[in-house]
Amino acid sequence: MTVVVGPGDPSHTSDPSQWGRVDTDGTVYVRTADGERSVGSYPHASEADALAYFGHKYDEIVSMLDLAEQRLALPDPPVKEVGEALEQVKVGLPEVNVVGDLTALEARVDALLSGLQSRREEAAQAKARAREEAKAARQELVAEAEKIAATDPQKMQWRPAGDRMKELFEAWKAAQSGGPRLNKADEDELWKRFSHARNSFDRARRTFFSKLHSEQDAAKAAKKKLVAQAEDLSTSTDWRGTSAAYRDLMTQWKQAGRASRKDDDALWARFRAAQDAFFAARSAKQAEQDQEFAANLVKKEELLAQAEALLPVKNVGAAKA
Template sequence: QEELKIQRGNLQAKEALIEELRTLIQDEENIGRAFNQFNEIRERWNEVGDVPRDQYSRTQTEFSRLQETFYYNISIYKELADHDKKVNLKKKKELVAQVRALEKENNIQELDRAVKGLIKKWDDIGATFQHEWEVVKEEFWGEARKHIAKVNDHYEHQRAQMAENLEKKKALIKQVEDIAEKDRSKRKEWNNSTDKVLAIQEAWKKVGFSKENESVWKEFREACDRFFDAKKEFYKGQSEVYEARKGKKLELIKKAEELSASTDWKDTADQLINLQKDWKEIGPTFQKDENKLWKQFRSHCDSFFNARNRSFKEREKEEKENLKVKEDIIERIKAFTPSDAKAQNLETLKGFSQEWNQIGHVPFKQKDRIYKEYKEALDKHYKQLRLDDQEKRSIAMQHKLDSIKNDPRSVNREKQHIRRQIDKLAQDIKQYENNLGFFNDRSGKNPLMIEVEKKIDRNKKRIDELKQMLKMIDKASV
């Protein structure tokens, strides 16, 4: 409301400046004084802030029209050189092209800002030839008014949506107030009412922004607080607290029992540790039950952690055996003597990689060393094969996949990185294709145009390569 009040004051100020400019055009005959007053009016116009959106087009159009009338009515303007008029005409046509290009702009705020900016530039340019003026003016203002109408329609729809959201929120406030006012004497009743209030809170989150947003949120929060404060008073001092704690601990015992047979060592260990934290946070229950419940809970936790320790010992043995097998593969790679058949050599090296990938984990402390030796042994052969850039990138990607395939987060990061490259290349292609439209000579002999077309082809090929890399990642992740 305060912003609207300011905008209405700005509207009155701008309408007064329009009348002042109209009087200047009609009455002032002294050229020097007229220009001084005109420049003063323009400076004051630019200092005035925004007006209501539904008045912007009318006031701006009238002020722009009077500016042009001023330029044509003052005799000194006739002394401007034809060169200046040609420059002005060129600038205005450029603005026509720019305002037409805004047709593709979907961001309303950016569209609003851009249109106003172009109108400001239009007003600053000055007059052009009279016989060209009507055509270029109609072209510019026809597009500008269309964009202004689009902006106004958007904000009008937004205001209507906010008004609708306000009514929805008031209805939700009424529902919570009705629930808060009801009398309840049983826990089941309180639980049912709590479920309803929580459901209303979830519905509130989905409504969206509204008019009077802060004040209605305060009303809603106060209504919810009244309900939950009443609920708190109901439970305060009741002897059922220990019973509730016992129920929670029984639930934790059940969860621990369900997890005790799991072999997902890391996630399950984290879950059980969190259950142990939850157990402590619940607090004590009836003394006669506390030790019995704790022994049950602890036994399920011990069952899992003992099994995990046994598994780690078995895995350590397996990892040492895997290390020996990988060291053998490295020796075979080093001993490999390439033939003159490049394709056959590639297949042999890929076979080494496939064999390597089928072997499981090695001891963690040996992981980096063994992989480095393996990669160096392979790279030494690949360098002798004189591969083209695409083959090198494919092999490099395969090496990278070998190092990250067991780490889902690293795999996802790599996929995201490749997708960002594809998006950037696609954007560049779109820009290059747009640039082609500015070439007057489309015969195919223009060197600049040929270079742009080569860039488009290179980007398309690179996109195909990157898509193949994504397929390699998806295949390796299966």
């Protein structure tokens, strides 16, 4: 905002008397390369005060150019805003109502506009580099998402893969909202690939777990039948036949597939308990039979010892007794 100051203000730095004059009627003129032109008047003021007033307005433009120069020196200059201000000054120079070295002022404006163009080109190049870097970063996100989506479902670690897909999506949103914008064609093409990878992953996950749950349900149903058979056989005393039956049930168990861990563990506990009950009973029966065999063996050994005591037979009557 331009501040109108009165004559003698200490911020006045130029010497307007070198570039202007005041006519007897109070009109103030500025000298230019094309001659003099009127810039206005300062009624009821001395010549020095009138020149100082318009000289101060000149200095205000100089101060604005100083600020523009400082802003152009910033790492990320506001080239559009500065450019608009400089163009406004440039357009107004032929009729600007100030007193000062207008030739030097115009030269400085032109120099700043030239520097502005350089900074604009630098900014454009930096923007292009940033856009390419952003594009490369997005391409990495897309490539990783596509790699995950292309993994064999049977080898996929679904939980960490799903977590990583979420992280990639969050990274995409962050880059889209906070990073350099890509051109529309690149943005659309990369998003199409990224979205396709995410959708493919989600479809594969749904298909995998739908099939897995169906297989688990089928395995659960089959194993429940095997458990029922095993429990029915647990009280059998057909030791040989039932042992063979349990071996067959175990083979079927292995072929039935896996239910969910919770169901599989519960069914296996029942199946194993039925087996253990049968084989414990068989072992007890065998132990009982072993005891009987041992007792019979003792009796037989006693009879054999008695028989051997009679040999050789010399007294037939005693042997018959």
